[in-house]
Amino acid sequence: MATLQVPACVPSPAEDSEQLKKAFEGWGTNEGLIISILAHRNADQRRLIQQTYAETYGEDLLKALDKELTSDFERALLLWTLHPSERDAVLANEATKRFTSSNWVLMEIACSRSSHELHLVKQAYHVKFKKSLEEDVAFHTSGDFRKLLVPLVSAFRYEGDEVNITVAKREAKILHEKVKDKHYNDEELIRIITTRSKAQLNATFNQYNNEFGNAITKDLKADKDDEFLKLLRATAKLLTFPEKYFEKLLRLCINKLGTDEGALTRVITTRAEVDLHRIKEEYQRRNSVTLGHAIQKDTRGDYEKLLLELIGHADA
Amino acid sequence: MATLQVPACVPSPAEDSEQLKKAFEGWGTNEGLIISILAHRNADQRRLIQQTYAETYGEDLLKALDKELTSDFERALLLWTLHPSERDAVLANEATKRFTSSNWVLMEIACSRSSHELHLVKQAYHVKFKKSLEEDVAFHTSGDFRKLLVPLVSAFRYEGDEVNITVAKREAKILHEKVKDKHYNDEELIRIITTRSKAQLNATFNQYNNEFGNAITKDLKADKDDEFLKLLRATAKLLTFPEKYFEKLLRLCINKLGTDEGALTRVITTRAEVDLHRIKEEYQRRNSVTLGHAIQKDTRGDYEKLLLELIGHADA
Incomplete structure (x- = not known):
């Protein structure tokens, strides 16, 4: 579930463009006005605003934003505005x-x-x-x-729910052998992870857990300094538990000494229209604090304001 | 250029379906009628006929064809009729x-x-x-x-015409080193062949030829018994000279002791709507006989008739 909130009655792209133009004009930029518009329009609406803005003012909206804004706030708003x-x-x-x-x-x-x-x-x-x-x-x-x-x-993975249990059993065994022998770059292991559908991989990982007593993501923890192994583990996790993957990423980038704004911005802007609601639930369960409060504590100014609007923090 | 010939005035899908139904009925199938319809409709028209036939007669056209026809003719017509x-x-x-x-x-x-x-x-x-x-x-x-x-x-290769000459020179050198050392399965060689755009590969192969004095396809001839090398060479050829690749394939499958109907059918049915005209020109230049005559000599009956119609042999 998305966290993006779009008003019941959305102004026309022409009206939105006009307001944005106003926000850029005069002494100082009106960041609040910009956020109140763009942070509450979905991808198709934002695309229409960009088109209308270009047609009306002969200027690219993204370039106008680029000129008016700075640093983390600018990057977050530009990324968010893009389709x-x-x-x-x-x-x-x-x-x-x-x-x-x-x-x-x-x-x-x-x-x-x-x-x-x-x-x-x-x-x-x-x-x-x-x-x-x-x-x-x-x-x-x-x-x-x-x-x-x-x-x-x-990859162009198959997306159906069909699962082949025979294949799942066979490939769970292959994965276990390779992981046990620390052949993390094995061709067969890579083939399975990169080509099978998410439903099929989920079945395979379940077989792995049932048959060998550990989750594959646990067995892939063997060496904490191996960057490739970390990536492989994250891949296995993201393919089957995306909300857990993103929760952890948010946790790490917020708790870091000096927040990692790059990752924070990326996760919020790419997931707000997709599954950030589930990620927020997962975050609160794991950290005993809402994502909104964590962001309030770690960020400031217009950047903070934009992120909070995108995660629907008014609700929290 | 395609060889498929569609009449200036095409009957409606309903009329075509009716004629096809007639061709299946009575004593013996009217193969000539079937060919006269399906071999002269383009992909979208054939799809509409399939839809209309299913709606009108409650039966899949492909299954009906499968029931009425046999052997090489059946396979060719089924493949051709598919989108x-x-x-x-x-x-x-x-x-x-x-x-x-x-x-x-x-x-x-x-x-x-x-x-x-x-x-x-x-x-x-x-x-x-x-x-x-x-x-x-x-x-x-x-x-x-x-x-x-x-x-x-x-792959989802870039299809634009843009070419980066610096990259072409650098990668021609990489290719030459790997080919010289017979490292045909080298990761970098495979990366270049499988990811670069056709225009870029063409530029790289030209650089290779200019710089090292031989076409890469010639240098890839080193070992005639190496099946992987043959495939790699065919890949390089097909990516840059598709009509030459298909000409050779036709030549080999027609000249074989006992024609290779599998490959012949595949090339004709997949290229008739695309570039078979250019392939025919190439065939005649290389073999001093038209493709039509070669097919007439090597095939017979309804199979021959269908192939000749698809290659537009009436023109030849």
């Missing part, structure tokens, strides 16, 4: 360029979007970067990370 | 099951369809087989073949 597939294309492109954490962002986009959504990301990537997502990922990664990430971002 | 994306899904699924030649069929579908068409094949595969194409390919292949085929069928 989800374009936003993911931008995040993925950055991730093929940056030095740290990038593998996680790629894995996250590949594993938490539906097959259709991931395909839209790949189309948006073509349009925006004149290249394919896969070629950039393949070019910028190497070794075990490439072995895992290229098929992950290339 | 291209469904046809490719069927061919690919067979290819993950059969013992021989299957790798070539998978490579052919992955490399000769546009990115959008390949995506439609993957969607059709989900619907028809309740699995993904990639998971079946990954499951049924192994070793070097898996290393090449899984990324090939997973």
